[in-house]
Amino acid sequence: MEYPGNLFVVAAPSGAGKSSLVKALLELDAKLQVSISHTTRKPRGQEQHGREYWFTSEEEFRSMVDQGKFFEWAEVHGNLYGTSREAIEARMAHGDDVVLEIDFQGALQIKQLFPYAVLVFILPPSWEELRQRLQRRGEDKDQVIEQRMSNARVEVAQAQQFDFVVVNATFETALFDLKAIVHAQRLKYAAQRRNRSAVFQALNLP
Template identity: 80%
Template sequence: METPGNLFVVAAPSGAGKSSLVKALLQLDSHLAVSVSHTTRKPRGQEQHGREYWFISVDEFRTMVDQGDFFEWAEVHGNHYGTSRKAIEERLAQGEDVVLEIDYQGALQIKQLFSDAVLIFILPPSWAELRQRLTRRGEDEDAVIEQRMVHARHEVAQAR
């Protein structure tokens, strides 16, 4: 019988560096499996369906929620994100170590389900740097960036 894998949860405000940290971890340890979340948001830049996210419609997402297909899901900045129950269960059962790259809301939901999950919360280097990163993306208007900054401050306060 396989020894179950470990579950690592990397959470941070938008723009704080979750993706960069997870990419670095994957380069250091080829035995880590990253969970690909489902989202209703549009792809950014070079993102590909099934690689960074499973990009689905709001209706598809709601159906998956109703069917209990997600361990956790949340609405973040007007988009929905969810972690597939089936994909995580299968990988952990096979003894794989799995990394989830999710927001703080999702991390709390996962910790309730998996008390032995390792939670890693990334703080932004500074508030000014976080704002610069969000601005450099070139995808959001100033009002949306401000909303993300407010949300980030709330997440950091909750994580402490």
């Protein structure tokens, strides 16, 4: 089903800057709303329940899976992540633009269920830079970082299945590119027909 609102799905390997870019984009674009995912992992740093994620137990998460409450879900780094179907569809049916920040598995699941979704993959400029970013975060032990690097090689290989690719070498440039993707999607014929209906009617456009 095609909804009035747009759905932007942003994925990236851990450390590529996905969360920072999406956060900055939301601060710049009042028309965009973020969808808060459910996860079984523990909160990091200053993360809060209901702000970055809905933190839940594995038992509760799997119960939601059985009830079909997730648009998509996947296991990442040993933790479960899922996107609420009801929350996404309600916002888009209302005409809101929604951005999802999820892993590549979830992104590809959503593309199958919702072909109109716009998939964006964030790439690091190099493997060495990705490793340095993971180390600078100071959140993971060396063994965990190596696991994330190994997973990143699998994740980056999926970038070819996405609609757009943004290389996060310079944060400001990457943010500009991400904004451009959102703006271009809103200028497509179908979107303009919905949002500028008076103009289309005046010009007798279908």
